[in-house]
Amino acid sequence: MTDNQFQLSTQPGIQSKTQSQTITAPQTELILYPEFLCASESLAIQSQLSAEIHWRQDSIQVYGKTHQIPRLQSFQGEPGIRYQYSNLVLETKLWHPLVLSLKTRIEQHCQHLFNSVLINRYRNGQDKMGWHSDDEPELGTNPVIASLSFGTERRFILRHRWDKQRPKIELNLGQGTLLLMAGQTQHYWQHTVPSSRRVQEERINLTFRYVYP
Ligand SMILES: O=C(O)CCC(=O)C(=O)O
Numbered sequence: 420m421t422d423n424q425f426q427l428s429t430q431p432g433i434q435s436k437t438q439s440q441t442i443t444a445p446q447t448e449l450i451l452y453p454e455f456l457c458a459s460e461s462l463a464i465q466s467q468l469s470a471e472i473h474w475r476q477d478s479i480q481v482y483g484k485t486h487q488i489p490r491l492q493s494f495q496g497e498p499g500i501r502y503q504y505s506n507l508v509l510e511t512k513l514w515h516p517l518v519l520s521l522k523t524r525i526e527q528h529c530q531h532l533f534n535s536v537l538i539n540r541y542r543n544g545q546d547k548m549g550w551h552s553d554d555e556p557e558l559g560t561n562p563v564i565a566s567l568s569f570g571t572e573r574r575f576i577l578r579h580r581w582d583k584q585r586p587k588i589e590l591n592l593g594q595g596t597l598l599l600m601a602g603q604t605q606h607y608w609q610h611t612v613p614s615s616r617r618v619q620e621e622r623i624n625l626t627f628r629y630v631y632p
Pocket residue numbers: 537539548553566575592610612624626
């Protein structure tokens with residue numbers, strides 16, 4: 420960990436409630452529910468998703484060269500919704516019933532509707548996601564994104580897009596953890612899931628979104 424990063428538990432700007440932690444940093448709204456789902460239920464969901472989702476290995480073009488993206492994916496949601504990033508166009512597949520039931524639980528919990536989900540499967544510590552913001556026009560301004568994690572814990576780091584002096588926000592997203600990103604977060608901050616040499620096990624992350632059709 421570098422000097423300008425902090426651990427959740429030691430950061431004075433974070434108020435701990437019984438079930439949620441609000442991360443207070445400028446121009447962001449982040450709420451963490453470390454035990455949104457209990458360990459045994461999360462484990463069962465993880466194995467079902469792992470086995471039953473039709474995982475795709477997508478490729479993207481960077482400077483004219485084709486690269487396989489370092490993780491597997493699935494994009495599910497209401498029919499006809501398209502989501503585009505890095506020259507990749509994803510069209511929704513039908514909801515897996517378990518994913519649909521998770522969507523409903525999260526909607527009730529955070530009183531916000533979602534119509535699609537991007538699911539990422541990090542097979543081990545080599546799989547990762549680079550720095551980006553979820554700021555595609557089809558997400559509208561100030562999107563609410565609900566991120567639910569299963570499997571091994573991975574680091575999730577946020578950095579301010581322009582103010583490089585601002586401390587990074589470093590979270591650990593483990594089994595059954597829900598992270599809500601809202602407000603101006605996607606406009607002002609980028610996030611990443613870096614690779615990790617130590618990690619051997621898989622992690623599955625679902626980001627529920629509302630994509631304007
Ligand atoms: O795996 C994660 O926690 C992040 C996923 C993500 O940033 C995304 O799907 O846009």
